[in-house]
Amino acid sequence: MPKLKIAYSPCPNDTFVFDAWAHGRVPGAPRLDVTFADIDVTNGWAESGTDTHDVLKVSYAVLPWILDEYALLPCGGALGRGCGPLVLTREPVGGEGLAGRTVAVPSERSTAYLLFRLWAAEKVPGGVGEVVVMPFHEIMPAVRDGKVDAGLVIHEARFTYRNYGLHCLADMGEHWESTTGLPIPLGAIVARRSLGAETLGLLAESARASVRMAWDDPAASRPYVLEHAQEMDPKVADQHIGLYVNEFTADLGEHGYAAVRGLLTRAAAEGLVPPLGPDALRFP
Numbered sequence: 001m002p003k004l005k006i007a008y009s010p011c012p013n014d015t016f017v018f019d020a021w022a023h024g025r026v027p028g029a030p031r032l033d034v035t036f037a038d039i040d041v042t043n044g045w046a047e048s049g050t051d052t053h054d055v056l057k058v059s060y061a062v063l064p065w066i067l068d069e070y071a072l073l074p075c076g077g078a079l080g081r082g083c084g085p086l087v088l089t090r091e092p093v094g095g096e097g098l099a100g101r102t103v104a105v106p107s108e109r110s111t112a113y114l115l116f117r118l119w120a121a122e123k124v125p126g127g128v129g130e131v132v133v134m135p136f137h138e139i140m141p142a143v144r145d146g147k148v149d150a151g152l153v154i155h156e157a158r159f160t161y162r163n164y165g166l167h168c169l170a171d172m173g174e175h176w177e178s179t180t181g182l183p184i185p186l187g188a189i190v191a192r193r194s195l196g197a198e199t200l201g202l203l204a205e206s207a208r209a210s211v212r213m214a215w216d217d218p219a220a221s222r223p224y225v226l227e228h229a230q231e232m233d234p235k236v237a238d239q240h241i242g243l244y245v246n247e248f249t250a251d252l253g254e255h256g257y258a259a260v261r262g263l264l265t266r267a268a269a270e271g272l273v274p275p276l277g278p279d280a281l282r283f284p
Helices: 012-022 039-048 060-066 111-123 136-144 157-164 172-180 197-216 218-227 234-244 253-269
Strands: 004-008 032-036 055-059 070-072 078-080 086-089 103-105 131-133 150-153 167-171 184-192
Touching: 004 012, 004 039, 012 032, 012 197, 012 218, 012 234, 039 055, 039 060, 055 060, 055 111, 060 111, 060 184, 060 253, 078 234, 078 253, 086 136, 086 157, 103 111, 103 136, 111 150, 111 172, 111 184, 111 253, 136 150, 136 157, 150 157, 157 234, 167 172, 172 184, 172 253, 184 197, 184 253, 197 218, 218 234
Parallel strands: 004 032, 004 055, 103 131, 103 150
Antiparallel strands: 055 184, 070 184, 078 184, 086 150, 086 167
16 A cells, blocks of 8 residues: 555644554554644645545544544544633733724634634624634644733643733633533544445554554654654643543544544534534544
8 A cells, every 4th residue: 555645733642642653663554755834734634525545633623524534533533522622812801801902813713713603603793804824833832922812722722821921711621511521523534435345444443553552652752743843841741641642542432533523524514613423423
């Protein structure tokens, strides 16, 4: 089998999960040709209809637009508890303080933004003002420097935002969990349906084996993780992995699928995404 083209982020959870597979240590797994890209970029690739990658890490929020072409793999992604996006400001304010304000977000198709819109519909009378999309690592400096009034942050920003002198206005994951009781769906692994059921099954097995190998020998992935962690403190990288790589990464399971369906069904009811078909999440 020729190499499969895959794109995922350089964040520690992705490099930790895919290290063994990307470096040929998963027996029987297809070889990979890896591209690193921000989630906003991979979301756009998945929606474009012209992208050439076989496998992509995307936001769960983009699934309603791409599931005709891509199948959701039941493993390899990011879904959990206590790991939701945060809304940050320079000064402590309540949700009403965002009314008419400029908010930076990592992607308008991101799960973070979808959770934010569901939260804002309840907590921000009159709605926020302008929404500005920027790479997630630029958001906290933009809030600190007054370029935007607030920022929606993901990933390791949960552990580092205080270093920028910022305040957490609200935790989108906490709001989601308290109102639904479900874990938080963040990033999904999808693969082209045209690869066929047999290859899709092999991809899922390979992703699952890769994450289990990473758990069995965390030191093996260390060089790959730190090489791509954008000068992140190793301790923060470890916190990042500990938060975003969990039992749902190995297998979405009943609760994981319920969380995905719950998010997208609720968002569809609010008119934020197209409705899912009854078999849209079926694998393969």
